[in-house]
Amino acid sequence: MSPSIRTAGALAIGALIVAVAALSVRPGPAAGAPTTDGQPAAHTITVTGTASVTRVPDVARVGVGVGVTKTTVKAARDSAGQSMSRIIAALKAMGIDEKDIKTSSIDLSPQYNNTGTRIVGYRMSEQLQITVRDLDKAGDVVDTATAKGATEVNGMSFDVDDPTSAMDEARAAAIAQARTSAQKMAAAAGVSVGAVVSVSSPGPYYYGAAARDAAALTPIERGSQDVQATVTVVFEID
Numbered sequence: 001m002s003p004s005i006r007t008a009g010a011l012a013i014g015a016l017i018v019a020v021a022a023l024s025v026r027p028g029p030a031a032g033a034p035t036t037d038g039q040p041a042a043h044t045i046t047v048t049g050t051a052s053v054t055r056v057p058d059v060a061r062v063g064v065g066v067g068v069t070k071t072t073v074k075a076a077r078d079s080a081g082q083s084m085s086r087i088i089a090a091l092k093a094m095g096i097d098e099k100d101i102k103t104s105s106i107d108l109s110p111q112y113n114n115t116g117t118r119i120v121g122y123r124m125s126e127q128l129q130i131t132v133r134d135l136d137k138a139g140d141v142v143d144t145a146t147a148k149g150a151t152e153v154n155g156m157s158f159d160v161d162d163p164t165s166a167m168d169e170a171r172a173a174a175i176a177q178a179r180t181s182a183q184k185m186a187a188a189a190g191v192s193v194g195a196v197v198s199v200s201s202p203g204p205y206y207y208g209a210a211a212r213d214a215a216a217l218t219p220i221e222r223g224s225q226d227v228q229a230t231v232t233v234v235f236e237i238d
Contacts, residue, residue: 044197045186045237049178052228053169059161060138063104063154064145065127069111076108076124083149084126090148091130094140100131127154133161160225170229171201178233186237194236201231 066083070076091101104127111121130145132138135158142153160166179193186193 043237044234045182045193046232046234047178047182047185048230048232049174049176049181050228050230051170051173051177052226053166053173054224054226055160055163055166057158057160057223057225058133058135059159060132060135060141061157061159062130062132062138062141062145063127063156064130064142064150065125065152065154066149067123067125067151069121069123071121073108073122073124076122080124080126083151084128086148087128087145087150090144091141094137094144095134096130096132096137096141100133102129102131103127104129125152127152158223158225160227163227166227167229170227171231174201174229174231175199175233178231179235182233182235186235189237191237194238197234197236199231199233201229 064087066080066087068076068079068083070079088101092098105125106127107123107125109123109125110119111123112118113120128145130141132141138156142156146153182193
């Protein structure tokens with residue numbers, strides 16, 4: 001073998017050895033650090049916690065509407081508009097703020113004869129959503145609206161007007177539950193729980209105080225509402 005061939009071979013082998021050595025000392029991810037593919041890194045534990053808090057609703061949402069059928073569009077609109085104006089005026093006289101009276105839908109549709117071949121009239125429907133902040137007036141709102149011309153009552157639901165504090169409390173309790181679960185699992189595995197790497201929460205969810213049907217509007221029982229939060233927490237483990 002010529003000296004030039006032996007020299008080239010030696011250089012190639014030397015370069016390969018250097019490359020392998022460089023790979024062998026490359027540092028891995030720090031314990032608890034997220035990986036680039038979105039999966040938890042080694043030396044972490046992932047747990048889920050769920051908690052709920054109970055609040056008494058402080059507002060009611062009442063749906064009422066007017067539906068009339070007349071032979072012309074103008075007559076249908078005028079009749080529905082007059083009834084709705086009376087309803088809104090009466091609600092304001094009760095102390096319902098203008099910002100709490102909202103038109104939720106308006107619909108005008110033709111009405112046909114029995115064979116469907118000729119228009120015989122027009123139906124105008126207008127719906128209101130009323131937010132009642134004094135719950136003692138919730139039943140009176142329905143009675144007043146129907147007395148002034150409402151032909152439809154679309155039920156009542158109860159809500160917590162500002163759920164932020166309940167959300168925060170539920171999430172904090174869910175994280176505490178997740179840490180307790182992580183500590184129990186870690187103890188069973190002979191390791192200890194360290195810092196939080198990440199927290200995610202898809203909620204919160206609300207349940208309880210469901211909508212009531214029209215027959216149950218008076219007397220009113222608002223019940224309670226539960227705010228539930230679920231969190232997924234990734235902890236470092238040592």
